[in-house]
Amino acid sequence: MNRYALLLLTLCLTLQTVNAQEEILLKDYRPKSIYNIPKTVVEKAKFPVIDMHSHDYAVTDEEIRQWVKTMDEHGVEKTIILSMQTGKAFDSIYAMYSKYGDRFEIWCGFDYTGYEEEGWTKKAIKELERCFKVGAKGIGEIGDKGLGLLNSRPTPAYGMHFDDERMQPLLKRCGELGMPINVHVAEPYWMYEPIDQYNDGLMNAAEWQIDVEKPGILLHAELINTLETAVRNNPGTIFIACHFANCSHDLNILGNLLGTYENLFADISARYAETAPVPRATKAFYEKYQDKLLYGTDMGFEPSMYKTTFRILETLDEHFYEHELFGYHWALHGLGLSDATLKKLYYDNARKILD
Numbered sequence: 001m002n003r004y005a006l007l008l009l010t011l012c013l014t015l016q017t018v019n020a021q022e023e024i025l026l027k028d029y030r031p032k033s034i035y036n037i038p039k040t041v042v043e044k045a046k047f048p049v050i051d052m053h054s055h056d057y058a059v060t061d062e063e064i065r066q067w068v069k070t071m072d073e074h075g076v077e078k079t080i081i082l083s084m085q086t087g088k089a090f091d092s093i094y095a096m097y098s099k100y101g102d103r104f105e106i107w108c109g110f111d112y113t114g115y116e117e118e119g120w121t122k123k124a125i126k127e128l129e130r131c132f133k134v135g136a137k138g139i140g141e142i143g144d145k146g147l148g149l150l151n152s153r154p155t156p157a158y159g160m161h162f163d164d165e166r167m168q169p170l171l172k173r174c175g176e177l178g179m180p181i182n183v184h185v186a187e188p189y190w191m192y193e194p195i196d197q198y199n200d201g202l203m204n205a206a207e208w209q210i211d212v213e214k215p216g217i218l219l220h221a222e223l224i225n226t227l228e229t230a231v232r233n234n235p236g237t238i239f240i241a242c243h244f245a246n247c248s249h250d251l252n253i254l255g256n257l258l259g260t261y262e263n264l265f266a267d268i269s270a271r272y273a274e275t276a277p278v279p280r281a282t283k284a285f286y287e288k289y290q291d292k293l294l295y296g297t298d299m300g301f302e303p304s305m306y307k308t309t310f311r312i313l314e315t316l317d318e319h320f321y322e323h324e325l326f327g328y329h330w331a332l333h334g335l336g337l338s339d340a341t342l343k344k345l346y347y348d349n350a351r352k353i354l355d
Contacts, residue, residue, distance in 0.1 A: 027203060029329055033319050040317050040334070042310035045075035047343050050350035053141070053182065053242055053269035053296025054079045056093050064096065067301045068103050074306040077347075079104050080296075082140040082182055085153050086111040086127050094135050105354070107182065108136035109152035110170060115160055121169050128170065132177050137354070139174055140182025141242060144226065146210060146217040151184070159216065163229035171230055175237030180353050182240045182267070183230075186223040188274055189249040201274075204327040220246070224253060231261045238353055240294065241266045248274035251285045258292040265353065268345075269296030273326035276312050279333040290341040294349050299325055313337050313345070 058064040071079065081104050083093045090108045097104040108131035114120045128139075142162075143151035149167075150156040160166060162183065174181055190201030191210045199205050212219060218226070224245065231239050241264065247254040248271050257264055266289075268275075275282040286293060295313075299305045308322050315334035322332060337345070 026329070030323050031321060031329070031331075033321060033331065035319050037318055038316070039320065040311060040315040042307055042314055044073065045306075045310050045346060046314055046339070047075075047346050049074075049076045049295055049346045050354070051076055051079040051297050052240065052294040052350050052353075053267045053298045054081060054301070055141075055298070056081050056083055056097070057300050061096070061099075064100060068100055070301055070303050070306070071103065074303065074310070076306065078102060080138070081106045083107060084109040084141055084151055086131060087154070089153060090131055090136065091134055098135060105137050106135065107138035107140045107179075108132075110139065110142060110149070111155065112149060112152060112157035112160070113155040115155070115157045115166065121166055124170050125173050128173060128179075129177070132179065136179070138180040138182065140180075140240070141184050142181060143184035144218075144223060145184075145187055146219065146223060147214070161218065161223075161226045163226040163233075167230070168233060171234045171237055175234055180238035180240055182242050183227060184242050184246075185227045186220045186246040188243075188246050188271075189220060192220055201328055203329060207327065224257075228257060228261075231257070231264045235261075235263055237263060239264050240353070242269055242296065242298075243271045244268060244275070246271075251275075251281070255285060255289060258289050265292050265294055265349065267294040267296035269298035272309055272312050273322070273328050273330065273332065276332040276335070277328075277330040279335050283335045283337065286335065286337055286341055286345070290344050291349065293345050294353075295346050313342065 058067045081097055083090055083106055085093060086109050094106045097106050111124055111127040114123065141151065142149060144161055148156065148158040148160050171181065187208060187210055188201065190199055190205040191208045192212055193199050193205060195202065195206050195209055227241060227245065241254065244251065244266055245254045254266055258266060297305060297309060305325060308325055311317060311334060312332060313335055314337065316336040317334040319331045319333065
């Protein structure tokens with residue numbers, strides 16, 4: 001091989017190496033903060049905590065015992081289990097978790113079976129009352145991502161939304177029974193945007209994308225309207241809009257509702273990564289609506305999960321990542337909430353609803 005051929009081969013191999021180094025997929029991007037700034041580990045919440053949004057993640061007695069141990073270690077007094085279930089499935093979950101006394105409170109779902117048939121509402125109320133007698137203290141998580149009320153079991157209610165007249169007697173009865181309703185409407189706004197180079201939340205958006213062209217689907221603003229109608233028409237019923245009502249991109253939307261309706265609260269579960277990148281605006285929102293916000297997790301029961309949420313809420317740490325819990329590429333920042341706000345967020349606001 002002459003020296004010119006050798007030089008050409010070396011150049012080709014070098015270019016291939018450079019190209020290989022440049023081909024990093026966004027889904028594999030795992031940056032590590034290089035900044036020499038405070039890194040705070042919060043082992044236990046500053047004040048007692050009630051977790052207002054979790055699910056039956058633990059499926060054995062041993063797992064539940066471990067969960068209780070983890071709660072003790074991190075200052076969590078009680079966890080609300082949003083079972084979404086009715087019938088025997090609810091009874092089974094209730095029997096498993098109720099053995100641990102006041103550490104868990106189990107909420108049921110709505111039974112939509114036969115929702116298109118005449119007389120369905122009366123049947124649904126009957127099952128609601130049965131679950132209440134078993135021990136259900138609330139309803140949730142009841143969800144509508146655009147196609148209807150789909151995430152209550154065993155039957156999804158395609159095409160029926162929160163503001164449907166068939167739902168009205170059921171929502172009213174919850175208020176009469178003193179059962180709050182945890183409501184999931186819409187999804188984060190990135191999921192409605194095109195999956196392209198301009199999408200700010202691309203990695204999560206691609207996984208949870210909403211098909212905005214699907215016939216009959218309600219989009220973000222329309223779903224918020226269905227929530228507002230239900231809240232307005234049922235002043236005697238407490239509603240909890242979970243995940244900031246999926247208004248992380250514009251918390252003013254939620255703020256206007258919280259400021260208008262006394263019977264509406266919001267939980268912060270599973271939207272830490274969506275709000276921590278904008279700490280000043282988010283902190284201002286927490287402080288302004290400190291009487292209407294509820295701590296929640298919705299991310300399992302690992303110790304690291306609790307510590308991450310406490311770090312975001314309590315500290316002033318800057319530019320840190322949490323790749324295991326969250327799917328975004330953004331750096332997170334601590335909010336450094338005031339003690340008065342933390343007490344209400346962690347505990348006092350929940351007590352107003354549960355007592």
